[in-house]
Amino acid sequence: MDPLSPVRSPHFELLERSSAGPARVGRLHTPHGSLDTPGFLPVGTYAAVRGLTPDELVAAGVQGILANTYHLHLRPGEEVIARLGGLHRFMGWAGPILTDSGGFQLYSLDHLCRRSEEGVRFKSPIDGSDHFLSPERCIEVQEALGADLIVTLDEFEPIPLEPGSADPSRVRALLERTLRWAERGQASLRRSDQLLFGIIQGGGFEALRAESAERTRALGFRAFAIGGLGLGESPERRATLLEATLAPLVVEAPRYLMGLGAPRDLVDAVARGVDLFDCVLPTRHGRHGSVFTHTGSLNLRNACFREDPKPLDPGCDCGVCARYSRAYLRHLIVSNEMLGPRLLSLHNLAFYMRLLEQMREAIAEDRFEAWCADWRRVYVEEDPDGDRSGGSSAATHTAA
């Protein structure tokens, strides 16, 4: 904490609601400034949004970022960051930061993990050292890092979300443990300047989703993270599950959909009342040569861009589109020149920030339904390189 700024509890302010649906505009106030919602947090796994400086993020319209607790715990360690003044000072980012719980990363190294009611024992893939993450340790690590928005430890498994495809008793077991862990995490809180999000589980069962939301709320949480979506489910299925998840929540609490997603996913979820997103898509796609434009995504590796003098998106006002041609940016990508990933990431983030800003404006002016219809008509995902398209995928959950 900057000793000159007063310690204020982060809080959410609901500003406008759509008259035609659950979409809403708000502001999440934190000790490091506020986030306009619906808002999107780029992922800075190792205390840096891959290849980009804080100044560039601000210029692209970024208001807040996500950093990965799991990765920073392992390297350089939260105690090192704390001794250097906390995460904001360490990385030179003055705005809001959200740290995740590490629960998702612990799932993805399952073979090195032993999970129990107490917590998760695991070995560092970096040096083989032993680590233990409990709900209490998870809070302790995030308090040491000093993010503004923090998340309780959940137990995550990628359980299929289509009806009849999963065992309800397994989903209930995860839900119950996640609730017990949420309560333990909450009880261990020592700082009052961080907003703690409880995680809602419930897999593909509407009733369990609703129960998880109600019981998380009953624990006294004032902010909610939505887990276990973005696993390849259809847009319709996700909408149904989001609805079941969000219905029991008070309208004044912020709702954060973890790990999603493609532009279309964001538009769909905002329409259902989601306030906050994080995702590696804009930066990861940028690194791989895939760029977002107002008409859909392009794979810059395609030969058709070899001599294309146009900017990435003729309608874009970002610094990359102002200066560089598709031909040059394509050349950088195919030459493995690291300026390419950097510039494409920056353009993609500017695209995401503008998309969120447009949605906020449309909701505030109560014309969101019409805006969505227009946007969906113009935005056609057409990256011919399938697995690099803007489509949803469980893979978008992983660290940057």
Place this chain on the structure above:
Amino acid sequence: MDPLSPVRSPHFELLERSSAGPARVGRLHTPHGSLDTPGFLPVGTYAAVRGLTPDELVAAGVQGILANTYHLHLRPGEEVIARLGGLHRFMGWAGPILTDSGGFQLYSLDHLCRRSEEGVRFKSPIDGSDHFLSPERCIEVQEALGADLIVTLDEFEPIPLEPGSADPSRVRALLERTLRWAERGQASLRRSDQLLFGIIQGGGFEALRAESAERTRALGFRAFAIGGLGLGESPERRATLLEATLAPLVVEAPRYLMGLGAPRDLVDAVARGVDLFDCVLPTRHGRHGSVFTHTGSLNLRNACFREDPKPLDPGCDCGVCARYSRAYLRHLIVSNEMLGPRLLSLHNLAFYMRLLEQMREAIAEDRFEAWCADWRRVYVEEDPDGDRSGGSSAATHTAA
């Protein structure tokens, strides 16, 4: 060429000479602005200085850059760049550009090459396609790229430079062919807005060095590139060979030492009358975690920097030192986060630019001898990781 700027022949202006030795200060005027000499050109192999934008280069004090003809010929091809308005417009760099001849790169893929008096036939390592580089084609490619400073094709081999270690007849054969190729290249020139450098060879033989310089000058060249140094020779040996090379040249012509070097190499060569340098060292070392400071180089991977809150070089006024700690930059490097290589490259370039500026000031004020003595006392190369130190090495010749 920008159609609004008049076509002017590049030319060198000698401004000041040290009274105590051959060190001198000058200015190389080009259609894209001027280079203060002694000057250093960062290497932008693929039409980008690894990871950095033109704006950042300018902010670090960079006045001109080198791009590799060989690499750009193979990808994206000089005709693509020409159709997109030439190299300056393609990469968004408004200042002077030097393109090399490709001769050095052709040596380094010897197994794919067939050399003859006519030129060099080779296969692209990218797609196996057939290519032919003759002295005339080399000029044609560089005219298409549109650099301000261009270089004739030479025949290069890394021949040891210590007395008695090489076969003089082989060195003479390379020298003679390089002279014939220089004459052919010169005869094929069509543009008048590019300054053509002839390459001086002669290996480790003072007499052959002097002969190569005299005969290149006799061909009418007004600018001279010095080849075949930086092959692991001692500083004393290099000084002797530089002296033999430079003595026959008119004082009004610019002298460019290709592919060198470490800070100490630059100081030594400026003291012998060299005007221009290019080298991958500042950017390559930066990418690998090695940084230059006014007291010597540091390997940031060392554990001693893990919690070091100091800037890279407390005396440095670059944007990286203003914003980030050694601890954070080390964290980025050990985490393989690409912001690290970018920021360290930028700092190292700022260090090089300041070093050259200090030398220019000292020469202009006729106190260069004293400046050198002070600098050598303070600057101690001490990177404990031997092969990443600031020391000279033939490897510094290769593309970025």
